[in-house]
Amino acid sequence: MRIAYQYRLRPTASQITLMNEWLELLRKQYNYRLAERIDWWERNRCPINACPLICHLPELKERPSFYSQKRDLVNTKALFPVYKAIHSQVLQNCVERVQKAFNRWLDGDCNGKRAGRPRFKGxxxxxxxxxxxxxxxCLQGMFIHLPKIGMVKLILHRPLPDGFKIKTATITRKVDGWYVALSLEDASVPVLTPDIPTLDNTIGIDMGLKAFLVDDLGGEVAIPKHYRRTEKRLKRLQRSLSRKQKGSNRRQQAVKRVAKAHLKVANQRKDFHYKTANSLLSRGKHIAYERLNIKGIARTRLAKSTYDAGWGQFLHILSVKAERAGLMTIAVNPSGTSQNCSRCDHKVPKAIHDRWHACPHCGLELSRDQNAAINIKNRAVGHPVLKAQEMSLTGVTEKPALYALA
Structure with missing residues (x-):
């Protein structure tokens, strides 16, 4: 099992200066290595699809790889001795980041999804x-030893779990200070095999903007709207920033005030997501949800509310915590979950402002979101509506086919 613990650092003034110098040097090295790869791509690609029988083809340049660029770090240190102050593995990790960004652009990730062209770091x-x-x-009381930086004080607000070994440490600079994220691993922790989802051990949730989520029993979680509540203060801070002269110290202070306000909203949203995920998983059941096109919804007039809700972050947190608890998160096709009746499966057309489901065929009346949550649950366990009701009444258990797993 692999987990990550984040702690806040309290470095001295000299340590802050040193880490800032490291970040600036690593930024320049990142841009240089990325420029090498983009230059190779520009020189070796050819838009011409035909050529004469006799022509001269220039020799192709060898593609930069992680190992070739890592070997070239020796020449970098010889030309720029200031890079000798940085830990060698930290420099190699910078090259590794370039490789990952470049490969995601050309080759795509494990699912074949390609990212955009990597940009240079300003x-x-x-x-x-x-x-x-x-x-x-490396952890000695309230201090952590970082190679070539020294003993840095940290706030150990929770102890490391027993049996876990420290693998990596990532130092991050945020607007409110410095943080260290420790990656911990314990190979002895077994991977829990989840049970097959059934009607009894599965919860269906419907994500929305009126309520953050509604489960199949009708329970609602109110949407906090952290950004909406802070929007007026953010506008005031942004107007103050726009009046400052570029390059002045007061503008830098105004930038920090705006960044801290946004960071507070992000922390509040993440805290809400973690608490909501823990509340759902405390029931000990699998979670079924809709595989929504969040990016597509964010291009509509609901963009601000969608980003404020943070569905994508919540579903990611929910899936990670469910895996550690030996549970599953099941993503189903969202087509017709709000329109179809959860009892008789007849289509009952509803506009977006219609929040009540009243079926003229079977007489079922309940909240629109609860009806959708029940449909999501039925799809997750792989049963049609009528068959699911028969099985729930007779108590017959069969092996269901999962619609989709996430």
Missing amino acids: VGRYRSFTFPQMTQD
Whole structure:
């Protein structure tokens, strides 16, 4: 099992200066290595699909790889001795980040989804560096030993779990200070095999903007609207920032005030997501939800409310915590979940402002969101509506076919 614990650092003034210098040097190294790869791509691609029989073809340049660029770090240190102050594995990790960004653009990820063209990092845009290997005795009381930086004080607000070993440490600079994220691993922790989803051990949830989510029993979780409540203050801070002269110290202070306000909203939203996920998983059941096109919804007039709700972040947190608890999160096709009746499966057309489901065929009346949550649950266990009701009444249990797993 692999988990991550984040702690806040209290570095000294000299340590802050040193880490800021590291980030600036790593930013320049990142841009240089990325430029090498983009230059190779520009020189070796050819839009011409035909050529004469006799022509001269220039020799193709060898594609930069992680190992070739890592070997070239020796020449970088010889030309720029200031890079000798940075830990060697931290520099290698910078090259590894370039490789991942470049490969996601050309080759795509494990699902074949390609990312956009990687961009160069501007000043202040490179905010973290990673130590790929850490000793197990790096934590000494309220201090952590970072190679070539020294003993840095940290706030150990919770102890490390027993049996877990420290693998990596990532130092991140945020607007409110410095943080360290420790990646922990314990190979002895078994991977729990989840049970097959059934009507009894599965919960269906319907995500929305009126209520954050509604389960199949009718329970609602109110949407907090953190950004909406802070929007007036953010506008005032942004207007103050726009009046400051570029390059002045007061503008830098105004930028920090705006960044801290946004960071507070992000922390509040993440805290709400974690608490909601823990509340759902405390029931000990699988969670079924709709596989929504969140990016498509965010392009409509509901964009601000969609981003404020943060469905994508919540579903990611829910899936990670469910896996650790030996449960599953099941994503189903959202087509017709709000329109179809959860009792008789007849289509009951409803506009977006219609929040009540009243079926003229079977007489079922309940909230629109609860009706959708029941349909999501029925799809997750792989049963049609009528068959699911028969099985719930007779108590017959069969092996269901999952619609989709996430």
